[in-house]
Amino acid sequence: MKRLLIFCGVLLLCLQANTQPYLQSSAVDVSQDFKDFSNTYFFADSLASFDPATASGTISWKRYSLFARQAFNTTTVLPQPLKMLDFPETQYENDPQLRFSIDFISPVTVRLRVYTSPVILPEEESLMLTGTPPRDGSWTYKKGNGTHTYTGRGGSIVIREYPFSIMLCDERGREMTRTRHWADNDSTQIKVLPFQFIKRASDNIRSINPVFSLRPNEKIVGCGESPTALNKVGQKVHLFVTDPQSPEGDQMYKPIPFFISNKGYGMFMHTSAPVTCDFGATHAGSAKLFMADETLDLFLFWGKPAEIIDQYTNLTGKATMPPLWSFGTWMSRITYFSQEEGYEVARQLRQNRIPADVIHFDTGWFQTDWQCDYVFAPDRFPDAQKMINDLLADGFHISLWQLPYFTPKNKYFPELIEKGLYVKNEKGGLPYEDVVLDFSNPETVTWYQEKLEGLLKMGVGAIKVDFG
Template sequence: MLFGREPEDCAVPPKSDPAHVTQLTSLKFRTVKSTRADFSIDDLLLQVEAHAPGVYRLRCAESKVLLDDKPGARSRAHAEMLLARQEPAGELVVSSVAPPDPQGWRLTQGDIVLEIDTDPFQFALYRGEHCVLRSEFCAALGRRVAGDVCTWRLGLELDCDEALYGLGETSNDLDRRGEHLVSDQPQARALPLVWSPAGWGLYVNTLGRVEHDLAATDPDTYAVSLQDRIFDVFLFVGEPVEILNQYSALTGRAGQPGLWPMGVWLDQAPGLSIDSVLETVEQFRADGLGLDVVRLAAPAVCGFQADKAVFEWDTRRVPAARTMLTRFQALNMQVAAPTFPGVLADTALFNEWEDRGWLLTNDADGSAHRFAGNAMTAGRRFGLLDLTHKDVYKAWSERQRQLVDEGLGAPDCDAQLDIPDGITARGGESGATLRTLYPLLARRALFDAVAGHKTPQEGVVCSTDLFPALQRFPWQMGPRVPNTWAGLEHTLRCALSLGASGVPVQMHGLGSAGHPVASMTPELYIRWLATNVFSANFSFQGVPALLPQAFDARTRELVQHWLQWRYRLIPYVLGIIEDSVRTGLPVQRSMALAFPADTLAHAWDTQYLFGPALLVAPALHEGRDIKVYLPKGDAWWDLNTGWRYEGGTTWTVEAGLDTLPIFGREGHMLCLGPTAQSTGEFNSARILDEVWMFGMPEHSPVVMRNKIRVMQMQGSSYIKGLEGLRILPSEGLEVKRRGAEVRISRAR
């Protein structure tokens, strides 16, 4: 038999079945096509599809539901929001398992095999001869129908030491095993992708509620429960980087951010005036400190008027919007401003749009729901625009585009609200589906406003919201954390966990205006800044005590030192983000993601791979001594000393405040730009200034608008695209230029 267990074991009900679902047990083969095999399972239809190489899609429901050739407009719209690639691109070879084993089936894609046992139904995934995942014995798939709610349960067995990564944001251990997450609870900060370094991943394709029991109930079982009329999951097989690649190709990849968002940001402190912010920007310029973007604080500085459907700047905060934008532009500064898809309650416009059906409504009486006030509305109650209504969606998106056309750099909007049950949108969405769908619609409408008229799409929308297919819409803002060493670690872990969940970028704050500032010592401030420099990006906080000017002269010198590093790194960082459009890989990559085979590396879960070329070990405590583990399989070059270290080794590095333990990965290059104070100073004809090499170059470098190519031949590397650049080779290598080509070879 396929799984080496005796059939009579099924007499013992699985202990990890809290939903008391009815297990689907009896499977019969029906038909096969080039990309799909159909089975009858009890009284349902199970479709297994080769969606892409190494990707299987499992769908189960009543036959009439799965075989419906004409799904409604609402179903099609939901499908397009979740999946960028609807049609399968794989090829499936189906063969039966011959006696003496019980009847079963092998569904093969190259060296990837999905084996299915028919009675009882269970499955296992193989890569070559190695089993990477198997379903729970006698409890692979269950179903329960209660009224209009259909709940499915998928049970997967876990090895005793198997780790689970992804599933959204966490400030704790990156291994999510032992947790229980509910997708539509905003506080859960959940995303739908989970993967294991053992070589498999899972994506649950639904807008409905999904509960992930990550061995919290049963220490040996990962149980997924989802509420939808169709059971629809994707199984991935491969290394984590391959899984992220396939996942992002399936659900959509990031848009381009452009150049100016890569510069340093400044967050306006709540209560401070625009004039005060401008004075801070001028001080940065006078001190020679890099800065590119100002992000205005809540409440929303633009919105619909109380008595008419006109979307305008709030004149109480921004008396003359055009003048404000002109003043910032004169300083080479872009502006991000908070906005919100709501209408203040008990106003003439609220009443008008309630009558028109443009607001989310209460099921009980059909009235527009009045939400409690929040920071965006300055505490005033509001109604939410029904963005499922195409006219409302279009109107709100077009109003945002007007602001962008006037000179606004980016909108800033958090719309992930705990929408109560009993509230329904025009499209019929309510409950968990509406809670999941709403922030997706809000972000998409804003991204359409910013980037929809550009080809390729380029631009950013600032938000902390998490939802399926989030990675399509940059720019993800980080958490507000205390001004402590623990706060620094918190924001770092959030970025690494989001990266493991398929989100390429998280912005960090250098401290937080919402927490006491007394604990922000000069040492912590510089260590935090240094870590932020080696990230996707970050923002200063506009509180006087958290600005560089609040610190002593030596600290200010260090701030300038690290900001110069930041602007020199921009071509590399933007190159990583541009690469994520093709690969789905994040800027900051956890050890488990980058080195799945090196289990020792996984324990070092606050150091990270920064793009493909650099390993960063941030300082998360006081003192100069920092421990770093260099993953095995590669050699590593210390950026500070130029020394080479073998992988699989642990070191204690003494790092002053002007350094961090940063190591270049052998075979890679780091391309640096010139020193600048803003991205407006970048010369498009000379983006790069210098190239650092870590051993013999083997890989083309990651860099914005990459035109540098490496070719190896007869023990040397030949590189095109380095004209006019300073080249710093590793010790033992020599550089010879031959016209447009550079030859790197061993020194004789």
Template structure:
């Protein structure tokens, strides 16, 4: 009934129509040694296959289920476990126990059930309602109406258990009670259930995590269909996931070890970015913005020029609009002389109106429909002509895009904003044989990998400023939370989405200060700017002006104060960022990350620690007052926000417009 339920999708996930539930019904051990345990398994309908339990790291176990006779298709693994991890296997008549460095798993053989012993996490198998109807998806498969198989597994949950991660979630970091589909989407705002960034990494407050190695539309039912259990569903040719034991920070470190470290952005990227916005622009306008910024002494390290650096209708051609920007090289030299780095917008689509469309179509450089034609469709919500999606598995298409990125960067551009990337249809066919149901979630990684590769070659760093991502996308450095509205509600959901991303192994995120759509009123702009300037990365951007001096003298004075505070904190922020890369922990630390055993920490989902010692509690409503939970210890307020506070404690605080929503851990050194 809700209007959002019928909102159009750019590329919806594949429909799954179940026909037959077929759980595992029997198992026989075929090997058990330091490399793990292998079992021959049989399903209720008689299908046969192999279940493998293998040590991955000293606190993680790889669980793989593959049934015999399932067709193989091109797929990509995004998880790389160490090759030298072993385990100890203890065996009795009806049970095996696998022991790793800090993890032990019992394998009960009849009925087949796994148990993570440290936190008493037990696999849910035969769970039914009073009518004897199954209410979980036990380890096994479901045959769909089209004959395909979907793999699944379920585990019991505790009543006070909290679930985090799975990418950017605007509904809030704690996902208990929700059903979450991991499918990168044009979220069309920031207050719904769709997300630009999906990561099939689930983090529990009970001391474990799960990482699924797939690029398909993995789904997590988190005590939604059955309040006593959670389930994962994977429409892939095999089930391949990692069960990780440890505190939330230990689990995030293991995610880093399995998928690679985050990229540390260059030092200048942590300063303020200022954009001319998503609206017509010119060299004269950019020069005037730069002149005004330096004249006023407003801190700014990066000037961003959005889509209109290119000709209208030819966006993503990666060619300057010669009328609006007659001398790009001269402009870039002038801006560099004033101390600015320059960011430009791009995306991986090509308009049907582009002069390069015919060549790319002729060369087979676009994703194809099942009939073999180039796929074209709406990726701009009807505001612009149809576009095609570059097939980045095609060497020719990838080389073409590399060449255009290289030429732009070589002229003096520092970084590219890699927008979009969510439009691969499920039935698309790629050059390498991969179909859209597997390529869709992978595509943002291919796009950002390509741009990062050329950026590293030309500019000496691999930073991209991306919108969509999947497992391992932390290697690209920066993500922003998409196209929010200029409203208090969107500010709050943007904050929660960022903290959700922090729980998902992606430490460096940002957002459009003031919101993207609409024009914020001055108080909202100030509070969003204070939040943005105390975020991991910070950028002013929108469809109308986000230039701080356009919102009145009082607002400008408050934002200037926050920007200068950011500048003063940069050494601390950069040190903390380097620690985040080293440890896998986020730069913006949700309260529940460090205090998973404190109920108040789970409720305090509109605040965070920036690094280890700065407590940030953005204002998410007008009036200058809000509730803040102070973690254990003494907290010293920023100027104008009251006296010291001893935690753990909730306090209703007043924060004047000109004061930052910030507290310092007593005894810490941040300057």
């Protein structure tokens, strides 16, 4: 009995140690859903139908389930074909055939869409795109032995009927990458789950996971403002907006679902849902793109990095060139509390011949530190306009800190609640302790613009969008 109690106690501790509570606003690891034994898995198996004229057709998806497999002292996971238990069984397909389509956007850009439901929702305006992507008619089609090939200026996209795969080739016909099929595991000890989607048992929601091959010595760059190593191969990257607190971790303010390979291709995942990119982290030969989205909407690019970026920004918009001074040195700390400090920093920079173009005032330019009210503290900045003019005359542009969070002690807290200008939870209340500006509301945008207008008229050159 004593041994049994000890065993139960140790087991309980182990279970507690493995229970990781989700902390608000921390990054979501989408790949965890693809390890759940209660979910149903569908593997892309074969091309069920295809129309070369429209470059669209259907994919046959084989139904699988995950099972534990014991091998001596090791337990692994192995999927097995599943005969569905859905009721009434005569009314549903065990292995569904679902649509996919290819659109040719430019001579070096293709849009691949794969659907996991028979219901295809109508297209809506996307905030991620500058407009409706154009269509290009320069691609040529060729039917092969079990393949369908479209060739453009930069290379080709090949659809293999069985085992189903979508392959990207360069202009010489060399394979750059392709989607993985379960048959790719025939001669391997480690079984990698292929291109798939899941149906969650908890809510019936579908999520898709295109799995592409990684070549030897392949390098991947991109994914936004990621502070980890430039080459993402070997990493698992969570594309989820967080407040990372420091550049030493793997979370980021500005994730972007876009990356480039040194093998001559790039990909833009057109989704605002959380994404986890496993670039060879769990299997050296596979790039797994776990998406919390039921539809795969993927733009594929061919070319050198500069050309790929040009094609990507043709779709998403090109940034306006910032002013020349913004590329200079910005001098700041947390925080300069007075115009006297601002003058002294400027004096020492010039006296010591340290090149600098911007002086940034962080959290301390308000009357109360961190309490954003868009007004210079009058006792510590008795003549803010003169300070700005003097520093501009000395070659310094002024940057000011602010944030969209208004604490209960902020004077704008009740006003923003009364006017309904804040981000709301599903019940209409506050999701946090603070009021957060809802920039999807045009009235909030107007309110915010009015607060910044006076500062910009004073000559302030930049506003730091912290905590966004």
